[in-house]
Amino acid sequence: MKKGFNVKEDLFIFEFDQTNLWGEGVPFVAKVVWNGENAIKEFYELHKIDYNYIRYTTVTGFYEAKAGEIIEIREKRRNRKEIRYLYIVTERGELKRLCDSMHRRKKIVIKYLSGAITKEKFWQIVNKGNWE
Numbered sequence: 001m002k003k004g005f006n007v008k009e010d011l012f013i014f015e016f017d018q019t020n021l022w023g024e025g026v027p028f029v030a031k032v033v034w035n036g037e038n039a040i041k042e043f044y045e046l047h048k049i050d051y052n053y054i055r056y057t058t059v060t061g062f063y064e065a066k067a068g069e070i071i072e073i074r075e076k077r078r079n080r081k082e083i084r085y086l087y088i089v090t091e092r093g094e095l096k097r098l099c100d101s102m103h104r105r106k107k108i109v110i111k112y113l114s115g116a117i118t119k120e121k122f123w124q125i126v127n128k129g130n131w132e
Helices: 106-114 119-128
Strands: 011-021 028-034 039-043 047-051 056-066 070-078 081-089 094-100
Touching: 011 070, 028 056, 028 106, 039 106, 070 106, 094 106, 106 119
Parallel strands: none
Antiparallel strands: 011 056, 028 039, 028 070, 047 056, 070 081, 081 094
């Protein structure tokens, strides 16, 4: 689990540093929020460096997140398959991986974001691994 630095009561700062070959896509970090109708991504502004002479892209920086927020991180792309994961920020400031962003478990994450299931119920699902 990735651990963040505690800034306030439930606010944490996390570091992100990912370098990819150009064919692996540009890495990103985004907070996933509910806008009333859909789950949308709010991308964090991180520093992007393109190394044209060696065909690499590095994305690096810090981002803030509160306990209970859902974070999507795109690490790479391999063989046309996106490597993106959804995480939840724990009360102790850790990023706990929930699922691949294309996995069927994402439907339960969206229910949590929309308020269709309570925070307590969602944590029971996550901790017990009962995603059905």
